[in-house]
Amino acid sequence: QKEVEQNSGPLSVPEGAIASLNCTYSDRGSQSFFWYRQYSGKSPELIMFIYSNGDKEDGRFTAQLNKASQYVSLLIRDSQPSDSATYLCAPSDSSASKIIFGSGTRLSIRP
Amino acid sequence: KAGVTQTPRYLIKTRGQQVTLSCSPISGHRSVSWYQQTPGQGLQFLFEYFSETQRNKGNFPGRFSGRQFSNSRSEMNVSTLELGDSALYLCASSELPGLAGVTDTQYFGPGTRLTVL
Numbered sequence: 001q002k003e004v005e006q007n008s009g010p011l012s013v014p015e016g017a018i019a020s021l022n023c024t025y026s027d028r029g030s031q032s033f034f035w036y037r038q039y040s041g042k043s044p045e046l047i048m049f050i051y052s053n054g055d056k057e058d059g060r061f062t063a064q065l066n067k068a069s070q071y072v073s074l075l076i077r078d079s080q081p082s083d084s085a086t087y088l089c090a091p092s093d094s095s096a097s098k099i100i101f102g103s104g105t106r107l108s109i110r111p
Numbered sequence: 112k113a114g115v116t117q118t119p120r121y122l123i124k125t126r127g128q129q130v131t132l133s134c135s136p137i138s139g140h141r142s143v144s145w146y147q148q149t150p151g152q153g154l155q156f157l158f159e160y161f162s163e164t165q166r167n168k169g170n171f172p173g174r175f176s177g178r179q180f181s182n183s184r185s186e187m188n189v190s191t192l193e194l195g196d197s198a199l200y201l202c203a204s205s206e207l208p209g210l211a212g213v214t215d216t217q218y219f220g221p222g223t224r225l226t227v228l
Contacts, residue, residue, distance in 0.1 A: 104153065
């Protein structure tokens with residue numbers, strides 16, 4: 001059973017601080033990694049994708065990937081109340097053309 | 112470009128009935144994947160279609176089926192509905208079908224919320 005582990009939270013972060021979301025995965029063959037944001041009652045929205053080891057930055061978001069440690073993270077700088085949502089980590093499945101979703105981390109930005 | 116559209120947005124059915132959900136992918140996207148999302152199980156993969164062919168199937172009973180048309184639109188069908196089928200059903204489209212281990216970016220539709228009474 002391929003697993004994706006995320007701390008369910010809630011992770012409470014003060015406005016303006018850095019929020020750090022972590023994810024570990026069991027499938028060593030995963031090559032594509034996605035972070036989705038999901039507001040309550042809405043569908044997942046793509047935030048970032050990363051394929052190579054290291055950091056990838058897009059605005060206030062930075063994805064970090066370490067394939068050797070099977071670890072991927074998402075940093076959100078200058079956190080805003082609008083960032084309050086559930087963040088889903090989703091690595092690709094090495095044996096099939098599909099994504100495996102973690103259960104998500106609920107992030108709450110407090111003013 | 113218009114996003115992924117799903118119809119209907121909300122549906123109420125009773126046990127034993129069947130239901131058909133529809134998904135229109137982003138223009139130019141030929142791969143469609145379906146997911147079931149429940150509070151207890153999270154996002155679970157149902158199946159993926161590309162060029163009218165089912166390429167992958169998740170661990171769901173045969174009551175769950177789908178198909179894709181030549182214009183890439185997709186439908187999923189659930190027969191003999193059970194209370195446990197109440198969920199948010201999400202469709203996602205991508206431009207390419209992806210390969211094992213490397214998946215193209217998927218974009219989600221708004222979902223169909225199915226309630227089974």
